[in-house]
Amino acid sequence: MGMDHKPLEKSYSHRFVEPRIVSVGTATPPTGYTQMEVLDHYRITDQGIRSVFLNSHIDQRFLSLPLREAGERPSVESQSELLAKHRVEGVRLAAEALHRCLAPINAAPSDVDLLCCVTSTGWLTPGLSALLVRDVGMRPDCGRLDVVGMGCNAGLNGLNPVTNWARANPGGLAVMICVEVCSAAYVFDGEMRSAVVNSLFGDGAAAVAVRCSDNDTVPAVTGYARHIITSAMDAMRYDWDERHGKFSFFLDPDVPYVVGAHAERVVDALLSRAALGRSDIAHWIVHPGGKKVIDAVRVNLELTHHDLRHTTEVLRSYGNVSSSSFLFAYQNLVDEGAARPGDRAVMMTMGPGSTIESALLTW
Known part of the structure; x- marks a missing residue:
């Protein structure tokens, strides 16, 4: 009902x-x-x-x-x-x-x-x-x-x-x-x-x-930050393929490195607005764009494999589910039951543009 x-x-x-x-x-x-x-x-x-x-x-x-x-x-x-x-x-x-x-x-x-x-x-x-x-x-x-x-x-x-x-x-x-x-x-x-x-x-x-x-057992969305890497506008595309008479995706091999090189800029902008640092973040929900993308984000943000366990699990079990992927990772966090009142999480997605989007969650 x-x-x-x-x-x-x-x-x-x-x-x-x-x-x-x-x-x-x-x-x-x-x-x-x-x-x-x-x-x-x-x-x-x-x-x-x-x-x-x-x-x-x-x-x-x-x-x-x-x-x-x-x-x-x-x-x-x-x-x-x-x-x-x-x-x-x-x-x-x-x-x-x-x-x-x-x-x-x-x-x-x-x-x-x-x-x-x-x-x-x-x-x-x-x-x-x-x-x-x-x-x-x-x-x-x-x-x-x-x-x-x-x-x-x-x-x-x-x-x-x-x-x-x-x-x-x-x-x-x-x-x-x-x-x-x-x-x-x-x-x-x-x-x-x-x-x-x-x-x-x-x-x-x-x-x-x-x-x-006002239920602090579920997270409030308390901020957003984003960055468009205009120099890599064509790195991720979904456009018309004349040879096949249909649309097709294109992914530049350098996408992981482009994303990784700009990840710090977006996350630091998001956290600075809330007077926070990366050490204040208990949970990380990152789009599983591929193994190299996950590794590039992990290295550039100085995260651990454990920090990105939910992201890695989505890639392993579902592949890249495009725009829905980060919510599959968030579902893993919810199912784990590890979030507590006062915890904070960063969500980050990346895609064509090339674009990196982020959000701050607070329990």
Whole structure:
């Protein structure tokens, strides 16, 4: 049963209230694949490409792959088929993540006052937010925001206006859903450029609920900082590939080093505004952009492997789930149960632009 819908003018006690992450939920396709299984599925024999897959530090990814006949490669999916996959799987994954997010706070879709949907793996008009309002029982007067095309950093780009809305509408419930059907953006052409992308990304969705609360067992979002590395604007792209007649990703091999070289600047700006240092941070939630990205961030921020255990675990178990990845890592932190009142955490995502986004959480 969902909660009765509360009016936005709900009054609070004298205790200070802030926008807080009150719940999170994740979802993946039903089928997981090891890297070897993906190679076998597409009958990839090139030893260089196989090496990229098998040395990715990824044990499993959840994917929506086309069926194949025994002994044959899967049929090549057209751009229209890939867009249809994004629409169908995106709505399904988003709805599942939404329900898993709302259940712990005894809320129903009809209780949501603002819905923000984030994606970069397909194009839809109307967007995912409108489709979800229709399909999962949300109120037709629910506020909506679609963040499209910002890439792996986009989750924090979306969380910023969501927390600002919650602050301006005390009593309101805001939900952000990051949903990425990365298998709807694959191009299997036997080239190393495509192999790097195809070896890394997985499908999944993550929903996060935000509302004003004085409950210090869940974290308040107390600050943001960001930096766009304009000199590396083309290092991460999702653009049209004329050869294949479809969109495809491009990742420059220098991305990890670009991100690592600028990580300190963003984190120090975030913490200085709160008069904090890195030693004040108990938890680190970093986007699992790949093993080299994680290592570059760890080295440049002088963190330990233990500090980034949640990030590394997401990469190992799900791959890079684009904009939803950092919320999978945050779910790991929640499940661990290690956060205590007074703790602080840094969230950091990175993506096209090249962009680094960060947020400060305080319990």
